[in-house]
Amino acid sequence: MATSDQTAMGTSDKTPATEIGHTPEKTPWPLWEVFVRSSRGLSHVHAGSLHAPDAEMAVRNARDLYTRRNEGVSLWVVPASSIIASDPDAKGEFFESPKGKDYRHATYYKKSEGVKHL
């Protein structure tokens, strides 16, 4: 129908890829960690990660990837590089110390006589 006009209008099917420059080497988008709050009163919980070119797009991608089934009312994204993690080789120093220290749990203590509402 309007075929000939379209060609005259310079809207041929050639994609710019064949006309414009070359595809520059692709640098991967940075990684972001996503935290979703599922409802008021709860805290944000780590949901996963994603790639995005910048913070604003990261929030949008998080909306598409992690809240598409009505999972949340609020989102945080954090650059993965900003997260300081504990050293997996230092498990002993970090996490074994509480073992055997039962007195740090409330259940360790016996209820005193005469105390109500515990």
Added chain:
Amino acid sequence: MSGESATRITPGNALRPEDVAERVAGGIKVGEDVGEYALRLGDDALILAQRLGWWISRAPELEEDVALGNIALDLLGHARSFLTYAGSAWGKSEDDLAYWRGEAEFRSCFLVEQPNGDFGKTIARQLVFSIFQHELYSRLIDSADETIAAISAKALKEVDYHRDHAIQWTIRLGDGTEESKLRIQAGLDSVWPYVAELFQDDELIERLDGVAARPSEMREPFDALVAQVLDEAGLELPDVQPAMTGGRSGKHSEHLGYILAEMQVIAREHPGATW
């Protein structure tokens, strides 16, 4: 609905295509003019959904596959509702209309038929269409036709996001690398001849005063927002002549036939099949 599932399913008050089907089954019948108008709304959404679906597995990043896929599915939802409603004018179902009409019976505009091109061209087409559709649905929520108003109210929130997605990407591509700027500008230049068609009034619009949104009234706010986005993105407003169009009366570009062939082939090879 029980609270057993780990994923809470809370559709809320959103009007689903199934609700429209229920209304229609309940005896709502639309006149042919309203049906014809609903076809225009539904066909634009359907054809663009089909176009955008192509991007799944082909977008620049996995995250964009999902973003464009979500937008396509939103549009498919609008199409299902509008086509279900339109069909009640002629006793046809959404599937009858989607799978069993020929090219000349479709009422979609030329813009949504345009090839995806590269990511820049797809974003350019998204920018134009989502801004137009946002203006359209913002008006249709006050339509004298209750069903059109209700479908539009649900769709408007989704298009709000489509528009934001397109604007964000237009700014990033325009303000990105030399290459990305060339590509988004080329994309804008190639879709611009199809902008004028979106804002043409015709006799049907005149007859549906109060029900339909008047396209010509939407041009000014459309131009204002586009100018603002292009300015921020450092892009030029294309200076091109409008193409010859006629989608609303069933004239289409050479692309629609191929889109329909792909979209309709399964339903036509296996009539009545369900899945």
